[in-house]
Amino acid sequence: MAARPSNRLKAFADLVSVDAWHDAFKGKRKGVDLHADIVFGTARVGQDTDVAITFRLSVTRADVVIVLPDGEPIGVDPSSVRRDDPHPTVKxxxxxxxxxxxxxxxxxxxxxxxxxxxxxxxxxxxxxxxxxxxxxxxxxTAPPVLVTLSTTADGSYRWTCTPLTGRKLQGRGWDAATEPCLKLLDGRKTESHLIAPTVRIEVGCLREDLIIEDLELKDPTIWETVRHRTGFKNRMAAAEAYIRNELMAHGLKVGALDQRFSPITLADVTAEPRG
Known part of the structure; x- marks a missing residue:
């Protein structure tokens, strides 16, 4: 099965950063820890593009989902899954x-x-x-992100991230080096270990979770040209169109951004085998 490319948005790199890895399956090694470093922040959009406006983009809530490969006997040890912190503290x-x-x-x-x-x-x-x-x-001390474990409709493990204080997600919810998400179990034949399983980490949210603010025109003349050509009646509509186009250009799933519950995939990254 061919590896799925990791989708990372340069324009939104500061909105969510994802680095994921696990030890390689080799020899008699049948179980490995899956690590995922997820960092949230605020993206400054439009500074290096020809879009007619600039704006800041952040998120109030996001889901981190582990997607296992179809058709391969890669499973999860339930007892290894990272659980919620029952006693979060505020800094x-x-x-x-x-x-x-x-x-x-x-x-x-x-x-x-x-x-x-x-x-x-x-x-x-x-x-x-x-x-x-x-x-x-x-x-x-306190973590800046509150993390709650659940499962999706198809049974995938999901961590919902919300800010512990304030409105915006900023920082990470766990230490990826010392707190793996879960342990992957490989039931494949020994010779199949030469091909790494394409375990993916998806980070997504809904339209209502996006915060688009501080919109400014780069050049009123350019804005008038864009507005007449595309039919955008306001800057927010232009910002939403830009976000949707960027996501789709990178193969990420995105719904209509004028609908509050439209799902948006912000990152789709394949965990890299190491060692």
Missing amino acids: RTQTFETKSEGAITAKVKAELGVEPAASFAANAHVSSGVTNTEKLVATT
């Missing part, structure tokens, strides 16, 4: 200022529920008649 940084070590210690405990660092307590000097001001920054 917060707060600064407190006081004249007394005791006061700041109580403040930190009350606000964040954490003990101040020992170095702070050791460096705090408070004595009668002397005013000293100290500052303490207390931080709790």
Whole structure:
């Protein structure tokens, strides 16, 4: 079975970045970990093209789906599938200022529920008649993306990504190097191992999940020409048409962008065998 090419959009490279890999099936190796590094951000569209407008493109929600090859006995160990984090935490940084070590210690405990660092307590000097001001920054860690596991209608594993804070997806939901998505099991004959299975990672969303903002005309003269030639009555319609054309040119699936629930495939990448 011929390998399916990976579809990566240069124009939207900063919107979602995908790198996927697994160890090669060889010898007696029947199970390998599948790793996928998915990073979300904001794309600045139109800076290197002849499109008449520029805009920023981001996403509020996206699905990461593992697609196994048809007709090949490649399976998944269910016990290896990456599950949800049941206790996500929010990253917060707060600064407190006081004249007394005791006061700041109580403040930190009350606000964040954490003990101040020992170095702070050791460096705090408070004595009668002397005013000293100290500052303490207390931080709790959190992933920027909340990930929820489910399955699609055809049984493929799917991770739905949403921002833990804010409106836009920014960053990654897991460490791809240390947290594989799942373990692939190869039931093929030994001689078939010479041909790597075309395991794919698809990243998609719905039209309502796209945020198109900060639209600006590059040149009013060019815009008038484009508007009359194509019939676009506003800049948003032109931006949607540009996005749809780019996706289709790269062989990605996209519906009508004037419909809120139209599905959009943002990336379709084949996992590379390594080692």
